[in-house]
Amino acid sequence: MQHLPAVPYGTWFRRYRARQAPERRLVCFPHAGGSASFYRNWPHHLPAATELLAVRYPGREDRFDEPYATRLTDVADEIGTELAGLPPLPVTLFGHSMGAAIAYEVAARLEHRHGLVPQVLVVSGRRAPHLPRNRETVHLWSDDDVVAEVHRLGGVGADVLTHPELRALFLPMLRADYRLIDTYRPEPHPPLSAPLTALSGTDDPSCPVEDARGWSRVTTGAFALHALPGDHFFLIPAEAEVARLTAHAHRHTGTAQPPAR
Numbered sequence: 001m002q003h004l005p006a007v008p009y010g011t012w013f014r015r016y017r018a019r020q021a022p023e024r025r026l027v028c029f030p031h032a033g034g035s036a037s038f039y040r041n042w043p044h045h046l047p048a049a050t051e052l053l054a055v056r057y058p059g060r061e062d063r064f065d066e067p068y069a070t071r072l073t074d075v076a077d078e079i080g081t082e083l084a085g086l087p088p089l090p091v092t093l094f095g096h097s098m099g100a101a102i103a104y105e106v107a108a109r110l111e112h113r114h115g116l117v118p119q120v121l122v123v124s125g126r127r128a129p130h131l132p133r134n135r136e137t138v139h140l141w142s143d144d145d146v147v148a149e150v151h152r153l154g155g156v157g158a159d160v161l162t163h164p165e166l167r168a169l170f171l172p173m174l175r176a177d178y179r180l181i182d183t184y185r186p187e188p189h190p191p192l193s194a195p196l197t198a199l200s201g202t203d204d205p206s207c208p209v210e211d212a213r214g215w216s217r218v219t220t221g222a223f224a225l226h227a228l229p230g231d232h233f234f235l236i237p238a239e240a241e242v243a244r245l246t247a248h249a250h251r252h253t254g255t256a257q258p259p260a261r
Contacts, residue, residue, distance in 0.1 A: 006040070006054070008062060010086075012079050013053040016043045022051035024119075025089040026247060029099030029106075031125070032177035033150070033170070035060045045243035051089065055079065055099070059173055068176035072184040076102055080109030090119045094246045096235060097206075098181045100126035104218065108189050117194050119250040121219075124199040124242070125232050127207050128214030129186040139179035143171055150174070153206060153232040195221040197249045199242065201234035202227050224249070 009015035013027070014036040026046065028039045036054035043052050057075075058066035069075045083091070083106065091110075095103030100123035110116040127133070138149055147161045160166045196219045200212035209227045216223040226245065228234045235242040 006036075008056070009053060010082050012056055012082050014056050014062075016040075016052040016054070018051040019043075019048040021049065022089060023049040024247075025051045025053060025086075025091045027053045027055065027083065027091060027093050027103075027106075029055045029093070029095035029103045030057065031097035031099050032181060033174040034096075034099070037061060041239060042243045045240045046247050050247055053083075055102075057177075059176060068173065069180060070176075072098075072102060072180045073105060073187060075180070076105035076109055080106045080113065084110060084114035084116055090250075091116075092120050092122065092246060092250060093118050094122040094124065095126070096124040097126055097232065098177055100124055101129065101181060101184055104129060104192075105187070107192055107194055108187075111192060111194065112189055120195045120197060121192065122197045122199065122246045122249050123212075123215055124235060125201065125204060125207050127211040128198075128217065130217060131211055131214050137182060139175050139182050143167070146171065146175060146178070191217075192219040193221050194219060195223070195250065197224045197226065197245075199226050199228060199235070199245070201230040201232060203230060204232045204234065206232055 006014045006016045024047070026042075028042065030036065030038050036056045039052065039054040046052060056063055057069065059068040079102070093103040093107055095101070103121060104123060107118050107121045110118060138146060141149070147167070150161060160170055196215055198212040198215040200207050200209045202209065209225070212227075213225050216225075228238050228241070230237060
């Protein structure tokens with residue numbers, strides 16, 4: 001599959017231009033250890049008038065020389081501010097795993113600080129934020145234990161971690177991302193009003209389907225839950241299905257709300 005051209009867009013985004021004049025914007029947040037290029041094939045599965053912005057975390061790819069982020073809420077602050085300043089388009093937020101937590105915090109900032117209500121928030125592979133967490137210290141584990149955790153989840157790049165040179169390059173980034181999510185505590189704020197869709201793999205050890213259902217409590221808007229076959233990274237073999245479901249989620253979770261400026 002040929003990748004469509006993408007360019008940095010501000011500090012936090014890589015922009016995949018819509019194939020025609022953009023009418024909607026989809027913002028995608030990568031998982032721990034992930035990067036903007038994880039979503040490079042998604043434009044092929046999106047409507048022609050949808051612009052894709054993939055979030056660029058510091059410390060990887062074209063932000064490799066920048067220090068890793070240390071607080072998830074700081075990341076959400078910066079992304080929310082930058083996103084609110086872009087030319088207005090109806091926006092969908094999608095995040096997988098760690099990216100789901102960041103997308104949720106960005107949605108809260110857009111609504112409660114900037115007066116912008118996303119058309120829909122789609123969270124994938126992440127337990128609802130109010131539920132007790134079963135792992136909070138992964139970033140402090142030994143290298144071998146961190147690698148074992150990546151393998152347990154079926155993580156992207158797990159095979160890379162068997163090569164000493166690549167492991168030395170990849171592990172600091174992965175550990176920094178685990179620190180972000182391990183130390184994250186949801187900030188108290190009113191429920192979202194945006195519709196919310198939760199996705200979960202039927203065999204995901206980190207996010208059972210019932211834990212994904214808990215996301216219904218963080219919004220007063222419509223809620224939908226989809227369980228797809230697979231483990232934590234079910235969205236890789238189901239890439240086309242997940243991308244299309246996300247692109248059309250605003251149609252299936254109630255009345256879409258256009259952003260107010």
